[in-house]
Amino acid sequence: xxxxDQPTEMxxxxxxxxxxxxxxxxxxxxxxxxxQQHAGEAPTFLSYNVLDGLEExxxxxxxxxxxxxxxxxxxxxxxxxxxxxxxxxxxxxxGTALIFGKGTTLSVSS
Amino acid sequence: GAVVSQHxxxxxxxxxxxxxxxxxxxxxxxxxxxxxxxxxxxxxxxMATSNExxxxxxxxxxxxxKFLINHASLTLSTLTxxxxxxxDSSFYICSASAGGVETQYFGPGTRLLVL
Numbered sequence: 001x002x003x004x005d006q007p008t009e010m011x012x013x014x015x016x017x018x019x020x021x022x023x024x025x026x027x028x029x030x031x032x033x034x035x036q037q038h039a040g041e042a043p044t045f046l047s048y049n050v051l052d053g054l055e056e057x058x059x060x061x062x063x064x065x066x067x068x069x070x071x072x073x074x075x076x077x078x079x080x081x082x083x084x085x086x087x088x089x090x091x092x093x094x095g096t097a098l099i100f101g102k103g104t105t106l107s108v109s110s
Numbered sequence: 111g112a113v114v115s116q117h118x119x120x121x122x123x124x125x126x127x128x129x130x131x132x133x134x135x136x137x138x139x140x141x142x143x144x145x146x147x148x149x150x151x152x153x154x155x156x157m158a159t160s161n162e163x164x165x166x167x168x169x170x171x172x173x174x175x176k177f178l179i180n181h182a183s184l185t186l187s188t189l190t191x192x193x194x195x196x197x198d199s200s201f202y203i204c205s206a207s208a209g210g211v212e213t214q215y216f217g218p219g220t221r222l223l224v225l
Contacts, residue, residue, distance in 0.1 A: 033213060042203050042219040043154070087153065095207065097144040098214060100153045 002026045004101035006088050011107045012078050020073045020104045022088030030094050034062050034073045035087040037103065043087055047073070075106075083108045112138045114206045116217035123194055124225055131189045131220045133204035139184035140206035144214065145177075148201040160187045194224040 003025045012018040024032070031050040035043035049055055049064035049071060061074040075082055085105050089098035113136040123129050133143055142161055146154040158179050159167045166179035178190040187206075191198055201221050205214040 035216075040201075040221075042216045045213050045215070048213050095142060097146075097156045097159055098154075098205075099156070102153045 002090070002092065002099050004088055004090055004099060006086075006101045006104045008102070009105045009107070011109065014078055014080060014108060014110050016078050017074065017076050018078060018106065020075070020086050020088075020106070022071045022073070022101060024069050024071070024088070024090050024101075026069075026090050026092050026099065028092040029066060030091045030096075032062075032064055032071050033089040033091070033098060034060075034071075035089065037085045037087055039085075046086075078108050080108050080110065082106065112136075112206070112215045114140075114204065114215045114217040116202075116204060116220050118220060119218060120221050120223075122223045122225065125195055126193055129191045129194055129222060131191070131202055131204075131222075133187045133189070133206070133217050135185045135206040135215075138206075140187075141184065142207045143181060143187040144205045144207070145179065145187075145189050146203045146205065148203060148219075154203060157189075191222065194222070196224045198222065199224045 006022045033048050034046040036046050037043040047062035049062050054063045059076045064071045085103040087103045088101040091098050115134045117132045145157045147157050148154045156169050157172045160179045160181040162181045162184050168174045181187040201219050203219040205216045207214045
């Protein structure tokens with residue numbers, strides 16, 4: 001079976017840095033994705049990693065270690081609007097659907 | 111990025127009726143579209159994979175005769191929930207891939223409430 005684990009909830013304060021971890025055990029690997037989802041809305045794409053290392057995009061960075069089956073999403077200079085659910089997803093094979101973790105609900109307070 | 115639309119965004123229907131949800135890729139041709147369902151406070155669960163011009167592939171536990179999928183063109187896939195029941199109330203989201211594109215683009219979702 002496919003398994004993707006991430007923490008259920010996290011809290012942080014405005015201006016801080018938060019790291020959301022994701023571990024996966026899947027039958028194959030063709031990329032790891034991070035999405036942001038606000039309540040009642042569809043997910044929006046944040047990042048994509050297929051090779052080991054860090055991908056930086058503004059305040060958001062994502063890291064991948066394929067040998068460890070591990071990724072993290074790093075959010076810097078947190079803002080209240082960053083309060084949302086963050087979904088880690090793996091694509092097992094090119095052209096196939098993404099398999100999602102259960103999501104991490106991040107609450108940012110002032 | 112690419113744009114995917116869904117229609118309707120909200121639908122309320124009576125138990126036993128059928129509901130059709132459309133998913134369109136607006137500025138690219140989608141060889142493959144995926145249909146997901148999300149219950150409250152849960153993650154997205156894949157229902158089926160829809161390929162243009164061929165039959166959809168359903169995930170285990172998803173009834174193909176209840177959730178009819180048609181992918182008649184490279185920009186449109188439809189999901190019809192037949193004889194809907196209250197337990198079918200959920201958030202239905204489609205995503206589209208152009209094949210070879212790194213990511214999948216999600217539609218805004220359709221919230222279905224069956225009374």
